[in-house]
Amino acid sequence: MKKFLLILLVPIFALAYKVDIKTWGHKDTFYDFLKNNSLPVSIYYNLPSNLKRKVRRLPIGEKIFILKDNNILKQALIPLNSKEQLQIINNNGKYITKVVPIIYDTEIKSADITLNNYLSYDIYKTTGIRKLSSKLINIFSDKINFRHIPKNTKIKIIYEEKTRFGEVKDVKILYANIKNKQFNYQAFYNPYDGRYYDEKARSLRGMFLPAPLHYKRISSYFGRRFHPILHKWRMHDGIDYVNRIGTPIHSVADGKIIYKGWVRGYGRVVKIKHANGYITLYGHLHGWPRGLRIGQWVRQGQVIGYLGNSGLSTGPHLHFGVMHYGHWINPLRIRKSAKITLWGKRRKQFFSYIKKFENEYQLASK
Ligand SMILES: [Zn+2]
Incomplete structure (x- = not known):
């Protein structure tokens, strides 16, 4: 998918086409979008009914990509949800629509944080991402009471950031280390089962959730x-x-x-x-x-x-x-x-993964 876009975009930029990135506002309608870009309303009427429903409720705040040549729309990419987007292509005046996956840029980043004020504030100040602190709290919620975490606690987070047009859309913690005079905890994301484990392959969360529902x-x-x-x-x-x-x-x-x-x-x-x-x-x-x-x-x-x-x-x-x-x-x-500890093949798999991870990100193993 990424390749396809690159091939499409590189020669286009060379010919000085114009790219517009527009944010979808709460007053925007698909009908207005078609009108403002001189597109036929038949684009809407020809959509299958499930897509009609989706374009009537486009996610607010998402970025629409519009490519124009001499003020004529050549291509548009309109996010339908976090995974899919509607692509409109002008093929010599004939419009083709299809649903294609959204392409995110992913980047792995690392942050070293010393707790001075509040956890969420300190993490946000360093990374610019609000979601990271709640994700971190969630990972260690069985181990650490974050209300009583001492100042000068050192936190290291390695995380994967997914962006679209420069905007962070999702973030996943791959590794975290929280240490102070009282404790030193590590968490590794295990790509084989999507859980977090410590360096001894013991899960950070218990085998059981505290409750099977949100209850009153x-x-x-x-x-x-x-x-x-x-x-x-x-x-x-x-x-x-x-x-x-x-x-x-x-x-x-x-x-x-x-x-x-x-x-x-x-x-x-x-x-x-x-x-x-x-x-x-x-x-x-x-x-x-x-x-x-x-x-x-x-x-x-x-x-x-x-x-x-x-x-x-x-x-x-x-x-x-x-x-x-x-x-x-x-x-x-x-x-x-009850805690889960990985054994056998799953343990081996996990250890070879974290060994590679530690080498790649130069984590001092203990
Ligand atoms: Zn009962």
């Missing part, structure tokens, strides 16, 4: 309780999270769907089998994402259902249960206990 409150904890519908003392072998119907429910760990269906009392249920003898159960669901099936592998954080009120339930909530080798355990107790 916990209405019932694990243990014996007086059942609100059955009016009997019963063991409550999970935890009830309250939120609105339709709230996405995420798998708390990587695993395989072993059940999807109706269970008396629990209504619509998903059960997932994980490593080390764990099974998680998600009950009272409103529904499942399209295509979810038994036997499917899911990643930590993947949406496996939507909060509902199905089965014996007094109001919209998620019943979340965790079984360990056949026994229900308190879901609030699992978080810190």
